Amino acid sequence: MTGWIEGFAAIASWSTLVMIPIGVALGIAIGAIPGLTATVGMALFLPFVFSLEPLQGLALLLGIYNGAAYSGAIPAVLIKMPGTPAAAATTIDGYPMSQKGRAGEALTISLVASVIGGFLGALALSFAAPVLARYALNFGSAEFFAIAVLALTVIISIGSEAKLTKGLISAMLGFLIVAIGFDPIAGFPRFTFGTTQLQGGIELIPLLVGLFGLGEAFTQMEKLSKKAAPKVSPGKFTMGRGWVRRLGPTMVGSTVVGFGTGLLPGVGGDVGGYMAYNETRRFAKDKTQFGKGDPRGVAASEAANNASDMGSLVSTFALGIPGNAQSALLLGALLIIGVQPGPNLFTSNSSLVFGAFATMMVGYALTLIIGQAGIRFWIRVVSVPPRMLWPGVMVLSVIGSFAVRSNVFDVLVTIGAGVLGYVLTRNGFPLAPVLIGVIVGPIAEQNFRRSMISSQGSYEWMLQPLTLTILIVAAVALAFAIWARVRASRRLPVL
């Protein structure tokens, strides 16, 4: 209870409060543009976080996180292209609804479901995270190593559709990139080639902004689509009377499913969305309309993906291990402002954490207002011509990375990362594992080495009950992913 009071008190200043609607509006715009995901959007605004007060910066980033979690549904419904990967399941029934002239209804359902899923999810987060943090105060390096391995395994195997080997390669590239600099335990220089620039390691913001922002800009340049986005007439925006009775149970149930799937480190909103969709369909009495425009499909997917994003934040805040790509970025942001996420955060800096939770509750309330009030504008955002958008993104990427420490080397890092991101994407390598490798790699490495040092060189620490359990779960996740791929089609890539 005191946490709540602290949290709301912490955000009760105009300079912080104003960041919430700005973040939400930015997030809605970013999520609505196909090709621009929440991860890229947050990366582009990281340099701003750097210059703001911690809670202000968090409010901005979390606003983007929340806003984009909703607005990915907008192009999903209108043009069958999810604006963010999490909205993938929304296309299944959202687009058919739009084809039947019920786009407005689908968009409103998406908004309400997103807000309900997100708000309830944020509430659950604020209860679950402190509990987990308190429990995790007893965790040692062995447990953290195991959870890091779990996060990596899950994001490679379940969290991405690419071939497993490609996901692994992406992750290992992440490891190598983050290894540049002085090793954290022994202080030994790695991959520095004798230059002072590289001794400091690769700065996170230039890397991320380049990999996700500039990389996507290169991809767009290659595609250079000149097609205009199709015009859509949304029809009415109401959900019809009795929506609470018709869609309420779906929304709440999907929130639970979504939050639960989000809790597992490495599982993102898209998985939650699909699972909730499948469960909703399974329990539905009348299944005939699913896939042809059943509103429950839209409600399920959107409530779940927002709740899942909240679930992912539990391990992010309580353990310091990210639950999805966007929260890996959030972790990076926290590290940049000098906050160390993990169990100790709740004891040492509880006003920051609870302030963040308070931000999100306010944020979701605002999303409902901003999303609905501006819906006609957000629909137009979907049609922003890529050929005008991406040059702007490029400039922001370059200035943003320069702004970190006024060092041109960082801009070169951004350009290099952009080329890397482009090459990886065009050859089917997922980018999220690179990010996870960069953020989680050090956690895994440091805790592994510390465990080895404490146990005098034996591997017995891996056999401790909790550690072993977590590692087994990781192995199971990997096995499941292999099995699922084999089952999907014998002719499609497996390994």
Place this chain on the structure above:
Amino acid sequence: MLPHDPGPGFLPMLAGAGLVLCGLANLFGTDAPSAAISRDALVRVGAMLAVLLLYTSFVEQLGFVIATPLFLAAQLALFGNRRVVTLIVYPVAFTLVTYLLFRFGLEVALPRTTIGGVRI
């Protein structure tokens, strides 16, 4: 180095070995080869990269307010924009807004130059 520490080389070796193994494994298994890049697209992407590098080399000499509109106009042209409004008004407006935002809003130092005695 502390005793029993696997050492700084442990992670790089693991990652390196993993890359080699996965790289080899990747060769097997059926995988749709990625579409070959058309010569046209290659030239465009190359030009985009060249403009980026040129901008990075000259931004400190030319100053942010001069280099950026040029950079933006060049990239917009590469992306296929041909209208005057897009090529001139948008870059200038964008530069102005970001300049104000970064310099006065965030108090970040952007590269400056001196013209006729005035530092901009």
